[in-house]
Amino acid sequence: MTHDWKFDVPTVGSKRLPPDARYMEALSSQGYGFEIAIADLVDNSIDAGAKDVVIHFLRDGDQLVSLLVVDDGRGMNETALDVAMTVGGRRDYAVDALGMFGTGLKSASLSHASAVTVVSTTKRTRTAGRRWMMERALSGFHCDIVDPHYAQTLIDRYDNKRPIEWQGTVVRWDSVKDFPKHGGGGQTDRYLHRTINKLGLHLGLHLHRFLARDDFNITIAVEDVRSGTIYMNFGVEPLNPFGYPVSGHPDYPRRFTASLPSFGDITLDAHVWTPKSNLDEYKAVGSVMERQGFYFYRHNRLVQAGGWNTFRQAEQHLSLARVAVDLPDSPGDAFRLTVKKSGVEASPEFASALESATDGNGLTFLDYLTSSDTAYRDARKRAGTARKPVLPPGEGLDRAVLETIVEELPIIPHEDGIALRWQRLDNELFFEVDRPTRSIVLNQHYRAAILGGRGGGPNDAPLIKSLMYVLLHDVFEKEYSGSRERDNLQLWQSILVSAARAELGRVGEHD
Template sequence: MPYESGTVWQYDVPTTGSAHLPPDAGYGKALTNQGYGFEGAVADLIDNSIDAGADKIVVHFLRDAERILTLLIIDNGRGMDDADLDAAMTVGRRRDYGDGALGMYGTGLKAASLSHASSLTVVSRTRRSRAAGRRLTAEGIEDGFRCDTVDPRYAQDLVDRYDGIIEWHGTIVRWDRVRAFETVTRGQSDQYLSKAISHLETHLGLYLHRFLQRGLKLDIAVWDVSSGNGRLGEEVDHIAVEALDPFGYKVPGKAGYPREFTAPVENVGDVRLTAHIWQAKSKQAGFRQIGALADRQGFYFYRNDRLVQAGGWNGLRNPEGHLALARVAVDLPSHENSVLSLDVKKESVTVTPAFTLGVEKAVDSSGHTFHSYLSDAETAYRDGSRRTEIVRKSVTPPGKGLDPKVKRVIKEELPEKPGEEPITFTWGTLPRDRFFQLDRENNVILLNKEYREDFNDGRRGGANDAPVTKTLLYLLLEDCFGLGRWERTRQDRVDYWNTILLASVGAQRERRAQVTS
């Protein structure tokens, strides 16, 4: 339309030229204020590893005796050469993503990292290039977006340290001066790490559960660099992240479910809704251990098999207690559209009224409506609420040193005492006539390290070794913690358990000697 000022409405704004305006250095400060939670930021970096073809990833906390030092994420993906590293560390650069990629906006590496750390280092190696690295710091961004080149010798040394993960190619992302770590007071590192790792394990197990179910190896490890003889120190904790499937029930809450509904959504087409109903009062981890039930009902949106929203009705209705069993899986179209949009942190989906109107019209192949599904979920909840449930005694939860798979089952089966510090297992020096000793003040079961190999088939165990022995001890000794006065009868029980267990060690050694002779 021709420009006629003051006479005709202008559908297009007229211009007379253009200029390229590079961002001011102050823009870099916006990267530190993206609202990333710690777990979401780590998950965003793991997305990059998966996009790079990694099938083995480790989230590695390094600490010393007094403080938490740094965080690294190591993968065995295809890696990056110098040109790729420069591109990855360029602020504001967006690259092209394939239809199946988890990355979307091109800002995650920088925004997620600098939201939590003042220094981001990326070291990588490909099959055809040597190890190389780049470092981006808060000071460098203020200095005209300066990116530092990592000394190639250090880059190669860092890759060599993780040769159990990076064999021919891979990438290491390192966070230094992590703001949350710097606020942990002296002597509180264990408690902070215990909670941080627990939250991280739950988040990654939930949002990446489809990848974990397909074989992705994802571990969280803690190393104390001030102890041990290795170059990285000594491993003090190790968790293999397990899938937390929000639809992983054994039996549905109502026969005939799950059901597939089709929602006609304008400008998108048919959207498939897989409607599930959990059993009432289920104790499974995928139901109870992923957050408040009121928050976890509703839609579970996936993009390329990565969970990007875990619950919520997106304006269709408000959360209600009698819909706590209702969960609906929705796979987003791989292409961008104006109806369903994903936030940059990949933790929530914004929908327009076109989506909710489509859901209102959704039906399955038998003609059942989505409203009938909601009614079925309400009925299952009310019927389940009437059933009499056996109330099990609350326990002090298990903590560090016990295999995460065992801890998860204990949480599923037994309610936890509120406010109790978890019971930790550790190996230490004890008299030969003691198999274990209780530190009731700190909720620790101390095991005699002289007998450690006897319960690890003669091998040196890891942080979560001897799971059967530790689990049995937990079941025996849990009620010895959190008490007031220590009764003589309890001490007598601890004494004869020690005597019997020492006899079992002797029997174990005799059996091993017979096998090896």
């Protein structure tokens, strides 16, 4: 028998194949970053009409015990709560809702916690609660019903003070995987400082349009449950990635239109940032290569910050180029949002349409890229910094240092970076130049002295490693070292070994 391949495959019926309980494990292994997961919960708060959202870290002395996201939104009755806690639960999303797939609350939470409890109350219904524990979810999708008395107690904890007054929701994470296992020695304080700073930047950036309103606030706070002391209590500030003080090019911003055959017109708001900016609005997004490109918004929520979506490669000379794109409510197959709402997959026709996008007055999108490139180069010339291109730094340097080097120096394209690593060497050597692996090898013997007794890591000793990169990068840009360069290398070895031995002596005196 032959079939016409233009038609569907013939079938003879169907059968129901429910997911295995292990599906929950797969759902919680989607690679949610901590900040992305929290932002997903805040999205739910915004969809619920919340005006105030509090992200609350609870600690007992040196030990972090729980993380809660509390809002004063509409709340949920028991039926709505069951839907919210059902994987892929069916509910009608508003046209401008931030939620999409019905999995965010569960997958974001269980990616980072062994248990997630949701307690909610409305103006007309009693407080209700549900809890997912990973071990019970894996045994057969068993979701716990929270004791009504405890549910009310948790709501009362935030009643008559920010944020809950008459209605609202509390999402509680327990056994959070990222929390320090042992909080002594200042580990908890360091973790909170680092995590809260990154979280504030992420939320400030991705939700900046909401935070710029007068009627919406996000607060991050830490409370010691033993003493009741609340500290590190601050509001998240909006970080507008297009909030430059002065445009980097007099002809921008400018609006372009790209026409996609399968969809229609897409508007592109093209901007050129102020050169040499140190503002958080500019630097909050990754490296200099990551922060250029498209900034996609869905319902005023930033869902992708930077990247060219296969249209072109990132280049240092385009570091000032940023393009805002507001996605339509129904983008069809032209744009697809990732489940984590942390990126957009654009169809090939989008890249093709950019080639012919115009502003209606004869200026093309490709002209915009040329203008961005020119603005960057002109700023360099005015500053008198026509610097020689160098090989990029590689593994072993702190990210902030990597970013500064890439921003300050032209990078030779398509070349592997110069790595910096520790290794046991002869004690007469402080470093070794390893050309085959393009590495600067530092002597492990002197590591403890350089670190002053602190614990090391892959990107430790940023000051020494930065100086070694600056000192030695041009050695790798030649096939071999001449006599003068070899003499310099020997000179640097002698001085650095003497300095390292002096440091070792100081450490011994303190011991």
